[in-house]
Amino acid sequence: MHFSIFAMMKIQNDLILRAAKGEDIERYPVWLMRQAGRILPEYREVRGKLSGFKELVETPERAAEVTIQPVDLLGVDAAIIFSDILVVPEAMGLEYQMIEKKGPWFEKTIRSEEALKYAEFDFDVEDRLGYVTEAIRITNKELGGRVPLIGFAGAPWTIFCYMTEGQGSKTFSESRKILFTNPTLAHELLVRITKVTIQYLKAQIKAGAHMVQIFDSWAGILGKEQYAEFGLKYMDQIASAITEVPVTIFAKGAYNSVVEIAAMDCNTIGVDWNMQITDIRNSVGEKRTLQGNLDPCVLYSSHNEVERQTNNMLNSFISKRHIVNLGHGVYPDIDPEKVKTFINTVKNYELKH
Amino acid sequence: MHFSIFAMMKIQNDLILRAAKGEDIERYPVWLMRQAGRILPEYREVRGKLSGFKELVETPERAAEVTIQPVDLLGVDAAIIFSDILVVPEAMGLEYQMIEKKGPWFEKTIRSEEALKYAEFDFDVEDRLGYVTEAIRITNKELGGRVPLIGFAGAPWTIFCYMTEGQGSKTFSESRKILFTNPTLAHELLVRITKVTIQYLKAQIKAGAHMVQIFDSWAGILGKEQYAEFGLKYMDQIASAITEVPVTIFAKGAYNSVVEIAAMDCNTIGVDWNMQITDIRNSVGEKRTLQGNLDPCVLYSSHNEVERQTNNMLNSFISKRHIVNLGHGVYPDIDPEKVKTFINTVKNYELKH
Numbered sequence: 068m069h070f071s072i073f074a075m076m077k078i079q080n081d082l083i084l085r086a087a088k089g090e091d092i093e094r095y096p097v098w099l100m101r102q103a104g105r106i107l108p109e110y111r112e113v114r115g116k117l118s119g120f121k122e123l124v125e126t127p128e129r130a131a132e133v134t135i136q137p138v139d140l141l142g143v144d145a146a147i148i149f150s151d152i153l154v155v156p157e158a159m160g161l162e163y164q165m166i167e168k169k170g171p172w173f174e175k176t177i178r179s180e181e182a183l184k185y186a187e188f189d190f191d192v193e194d195r196l197g198y199v200t201e202a203i204r205i206t207n208k209e210l211g212g213r214v215p216l217i218g219f220a221g222a223p224w225t226i227f228c229y230m231t232e233g234q235g236s237k238t239f240s241e242s243r244k245i246l247f248t249n250p251t252l253a254h255e256l257l258v259r260i261t262k263v264t265i266q267y268l269k270a271q272i273k274a275g276a277h278m279v280q281i282f283d284s285w286a287g288i289l290g291k292e293q294y295a296e297f298g299l300k301y302m303d304q305i306a307s308a309i310t311e312v313p314v315t316i317f318a319k320g321a322y323n324s325v326v327e328i329a330a331m332d333c334n335t336i337g338v339d340w341n342m343q344i345t346d347i348r349n350s351v352g353e354k355r356t357l358q359g360n361l362d363p364c365v366l367y368s369s370h371n372e373v374e375r376q377t378n379n380m381l382n383s384f385i386s387k388r389h390i391v392n393l394g395h396g397v398y399p400d401i402d403p404e405k406v407k408t409f410i411n412t413v414k415n416y417e418l419k420h
Numbered sequence: 421m422h423f424s425i426f427a428m429m430k431i432q433n434d435l436i437l438r439a440a441k442g443e444d445i446e447r448y449p450v451w452l453m454r455q456a457g458r459i460l461p462e463y464r465e466v467r468g469k470l471s472g473f474k475e476l477v478e479t480p481e482r483a484a485e486v487t488i489q490p491v492d493l494l495g496v497d498a499a500i501i502f503s504d505i506l507v508v509p510e511a512m513g514l515e516y517q518m519i520e521k522k523g524p525w526f527e528k529t530i531r532s533e534e535a536l537k538y539a540e541f542d543f544d545v546e547d548r549l550g551y552v553t554e555a556i557r558i559t560n561k562e563l564g565g566r567v568p569l570i571g572f573a574g575a576p577w578t579i580f581c582y583m584t585e586g587q588g589s590k591t592f593s594e595s596r597k598i599l600f601t602n603p604t605l606a607h608e609l610l611v612r613i614t615k616v617t618i619q620y621l622k623a624q625i626k627a628g629a630h631m632v633q634i635f636d637s638w639a640g641i642l643g644k645e646q647y648a649e650f651g652l653k654y655m656d657q658i659a660s661a662i663t664e665v666p667v668t669i670f671a672k673g674a675y676n677s678v679v680e681i682a683a684m685d686c687n688t689i690g691v692d693w694n695m696q697i698t699d700i701r702n703s704v705g706e707k708r709t710l711q712g713n714l715d716p717c718v719l720y721s722s723h724n725e726v727e728r729q730t731n732n733m734l735n736s737f738i739s740k741r742h743i744v745n746l747g748h749g750v751y752p753d754i755d756p757e758k759v760k761t762f763i764n765t766v767k768n769y770e771l772k773h
Contacts, residue, residue, distance in 0.1 A: 247717050291696055368600040368601065
């Protein structure tokens with residue numbers, strides 16, 4: 068496999084990679100989900116010159132530019148490539164639109180064997196998703212090894228939800244219906260998504276992603292047994308297939324399955340803000356790094372309160388194996404100065420372990 | 421207090437009341453959340469003659485008619501008054517609209533002290549919500565004591581969410597923002613909602629509700645500590661105030677707070693389909709009845725599979741203290757025949773305890 072020269076460049080601040088691997092760290096690393104995005108006026112300026120979200124995702128130079136902004140402006144310990152989990156279903160044959168104030172929308176959905184023709188899996192990922200790998204290459208070149216770059220993809224279950232429901236939903240009952248009425252179709256689609264996702268993550272790594280995160284945003288809508296069958300089974304295949312770089316699994320709401328996730332071949336487990344991080348540490352033990360989990364709404368408080376709540380969280384950690392983050396993506400109307408207070412509080416915190 | 425004559429009428433099938441109180445039962449009682457609603461063609465016929473959902477809620481004769489339909493057509497062991505949790509914010513001064521395929525929408529929201537003028541609490545509940553109590557009286561008269569009638573209200577936290585966010589949301593970040601930026605305002609609003617809700621539930625009981633359920637649909641979006649402060653505190657006040665009839669608390673997604681809820685003065689705890697009912701039984705012990713929790717999507721399966729999964733759930737019960745239900749409201753496109761299979765499976769199940 069030919070790796071990008073920039074992927075192999077010496078990383079100056081490799082704190083997050085060491086934390087993921089359970090190596091020694093001087094302080095906890097910190098970054099934010101959705102750090103490259105609407106919270107930054109500089110992002111909105113770049114975005115405003117384009118036709119919309121999708122053009123930004125599909126224009127490597129601009130995607131790289133907004134990926135680097137939070138490194139320069141906020142001082143985070145990692146960049147995450149600016150993209151969307153829905154590029155995968157689109158590459159497979161289901162085009163999506165991102166509708167302002169409403170979210171993603173697919174004209175076609177997959178609810179029958181016949182519709183599986185819109186779920187292609189035998190194609191060259193680099194061919195259809197080259198704009199993402201190109202954005203990764205440009206980002207690393209421009210970062211010059213200052214911090215690591217995180218690649219990502221949606222988990223098969225979450226991608227399945229969008230491909231079958233066709234839009235966001237509180238219950239995803241159309242998606243879940245298929246698990247009962249046509250489990251064979253469900254598994255066939257999940258197998259295809261998994262296959263493409265592994266190739267896609269490997270392409271990101273080859274292009275220069277130093278670690279990858281798998282987002283299972285809708286893990287929490289399944290009961291434990293169904294999540295094992297339709298979610299974790301495929302997540303596990305991805306975790307096992309990615310051996311090149313550290314893997315983070317963020318299965319939001321999967322409080323029933325923390326032990327099963329910790330048993331997978333991953334380095335880091337994302338913890339949402341509803342979960343008790345001490346409970347998760349007790350279930351998981353010392354063999355995995357935890358990532359999270361400040362309530363994103365804390366950043367609406369005063370600077371003093373942000374500092375106090377961040378320190379409370381840090382004080383609750385009984386291990387070095389932590390990557391600090393919010394328990395969900397940062398909300399778009401948060402003041403970037405509050406984000407800086409959060410980040411600086413983490414940076415100034417003296418490790419006790 | 422003057423109780424309705426129909427409330428005091430001897431109930432022929434009082435299985436659910438006995439199950440709630442932990443008394444002896446011959447078999448498990450069964451009903452479904454949203455049983456009075458779009459799954460029944462007979463409901464759609466009544467609804468079709470009116471201008472919409474709100475007119476149905478506000479027309480006691482018609483509300484009573486659709487409340488009774490599932491007793492006649494499906495054979496459930498309880499009726500639940502056809503209404504909406506949002507009648508309470510509306511009575512307090514925030515009018516809502518129910519927008520087809522979108523859900524509730526409020527023109528005004530409460531995000532400042534000034535807006536508290538839209539959160540009245542010093543009014544006669546019977547005056548503004550008399551259409552609900554009248555519907556309860558008519559329902560009991562027409563039921564003639566066949567089964568008990570369940571009254572209900574939203575929990576203060578969930579009503580707070582709608583009054584501050586103004587519509588449904590995945591994150592309710594506007595609502596949660598207030599908890600951080602203006603906790604005094606949050607508590608003032610929650611105190612008011614609690615006060616009105618207690619009066620409203622007491623009015624329902626006086627009119628003839630034989631038991632009441634408090635729905636905390638958005639319990640799961642708060643972390644444990646915030647839910648204790650802004651959710652459970654007020655839930656507890658309601659549970660303590662309602663001494664006349666059995667109380668059910670359904671706090672969806674509150675997996676962190678099951679022990680705290682069980683410590684309240686309630687009879688029954690609702691269990692959503694993501695929770696493991698055996699885990700909840702282990703946490704709660706034998707002192708409370710559990711209600712739930714078949715995945716509503718199971719009813720999309722074949723009749724045989726509905727029967728099998730229902731029996732699996734029943735076999736997992738290690739106690740008599742159960743009221744059978746789904747783990748969420750029945751989805752509108754479910755075949756009523758599948759609902760009957762679910763109900764009949766419960767009715768035919770032989771109690772082993």
